[in-house]
Amino acid sequence: MKISVSIPEVKQWVKAQKIAGKTVGLVPTMGYLHEGHASLIKRCLAENDVVVVSNFVNPTQFGVGEDLADYPRDFNQDCTLCEALGVDMVFHPDSQEMYNAPHVSVAVDTLSETLCGKTRPIHFSGVCTVVCKLFNIVAPDRAYFGEKDAQQLAIIRKMVEDLNFDIEVIGCPIVREDTKIQPEATI
């Protein structure tokens, strides 16, 4: 499994895969991986020749007072899981690699003003900005997102349509723990 922190390196690696005729799947994550993420990765592995998992705690989707600094991280553990699943590349950029301040952002219209967007006014613009960048960096054939984050999934589908990305967005069902304790649902 390849691990890269570099945008040009990922672009070059993906280009080589495509020249070799391989399809590319992307699973965007913020790390600290669990069974829910594993289900997205397994589906991505089943439907694509090579799989990139991005692991980046994206600062632009956290508002003031939200838990950016405290967001849980365990990159070594995440890599162990990805390797065991058969992931081909983990993309793990730092903030400097992803953002130059000030930077251009993706603006989201009405879909972001309801539900979670009411209390998190910058959140979906930050999500779309980073997902847009990941789509341009990895240029996957398919990208996988959880239905758990239903509003996020709907907004990403709309972005793909409105900004004419040639990427298939796949929504994946929620994985719940055996304990019957339901993971927090975000709509």
Ligand SMILES: Nc1ncnc2c1ncn2[C@@H]1O[C@H](COP(=O)(O)OP(=O)(O)OP(=O)(O)O)[C@@H](O)[C@H]1O
């Ligand atoms: N239990 C789950 N079942 C299926 N997909 C999931 C589950 N949990 C997260 N995902 C999906 O995995 C992707 C990455 O999610 P993320 O890294 O934000 O993890 P998270 O557990 O949702 O974290 P947070 O607690 O910040 O919401 C998203 O597309 C999300 O919808």
Ligand SMILES: CC(C)(CO)[C@@H](O)C(=O)[O-]
């Ligand atoms: C899609 C995403 C990886 C963008 O940072 C994040 O919002 C998430 O994990 O759901």
Ligand code: BAL
């Ligand atoms: N999966 C949701 C990420 C967030 O709430 O920032």
